[in-house]
Amino acid sequence: MIETYNQALPHGISLSCRAAGEPGRPVLLFLHGFPEGAFVWDFHLAYLSRPEHGGYRCIAPNLRGFERSSAPVDISAYRPKHLVQDIAALIALETQDRGGQLAALVAHDWGGAVAWNLANQFPELAQKLVIINSPHPGTFLRELQHNPAQQAASAYMNFLIRPDAEALLTQDDYRRLWEFLTNGKNGPAAPAWLTNEVKDQYRNVWRAGLRGGCNLYRASPLRPASAQDPAATAVSIPLELLTVSLPTLVIWALDDIALPPGLIDGLEHYVKHLTLHTVPNASHWVVHEQPQHIADLIAGFLA
Secondary structure: OOEEEEEEOOOOOEEEEEEEOOOOOOEEEEEOOOOOOHHHHHHHHHHHHOHHHOOOEEEEEOOOOOOOOOOOOOHHHHOHHHHHHHHHHHHHHHOHHHOOOEOEEEEEOHHHHHHHHHHHHOHHHEOOEEEEOOOOHHHHHHHHHHOHHHHHHOOHHHHHOOOOHHHHHHHHHHHHHHHHHHOOOOHHHOOOOOOHHHHHHHHHHHHOOOHHHHHHHHOOOOOOOOOOOOHHHHOOOOHHHOOEEEEEEEEEEOOOOOOOHHHHOOHHHOEEEEEEEEEOOOOOOHHHHOHHHHHHHHHHHHO
């Protein structure tokens, strides 16, 4: 049974959350990406909250700007430091009876960008980290600066920062977003996981507004350079802001067209205790495509 609630944070932001499992149990926190919402974790919340699979208290918040979470207007409000502040505050509230620490932070896509930063800045907030197809900022910056293939694969980011991006994304019943989720395969060729029920869940998230999601891209310089914007070419990140000391499982679907596997090369330079598991014949949306496999990998890592 998935429960929903809004969690007010001390700094004035409220995050709408989905959860399963008994309060007081070790906590797993799941962070979604774009153009997703917290609902994408429902299978994992239910599965990992069962006693035979760990009996965790499983919580998935909608990031700021998504669904019923607070959606500040200013682009600057979507900088990584504010997203990290939200999740750190949520962890403090949800783990008051667990010593202020998660059993693990699990994240995909943009949620992973938040999780990588949080693990670097506040390693005491989690015992373990699980990242699913979300590039480490060190390898992502390297590839954006030096790899033309990654620059081409990330070109969509410069569409999402356009001032009219939200209006264009809503056209024709979100046609561009469906293409984003299906790698352009619509109609009978659409993936089996994208059922009418799942489509309605996505529509509910998108109807609440797309500006917050687009603002994540507008607020970050980690995107390909353009004639108007040096973007990643002007960025330098000190090594001390990139290292992660937590035991970390990275799950990487190898058929991700936006985030090819070159992004996992050199991860061990930044992640001290790294376990890497690749998933062949799976796309960026592996959380949807292989939910049981992902849940089993998480459970095994936690055990």
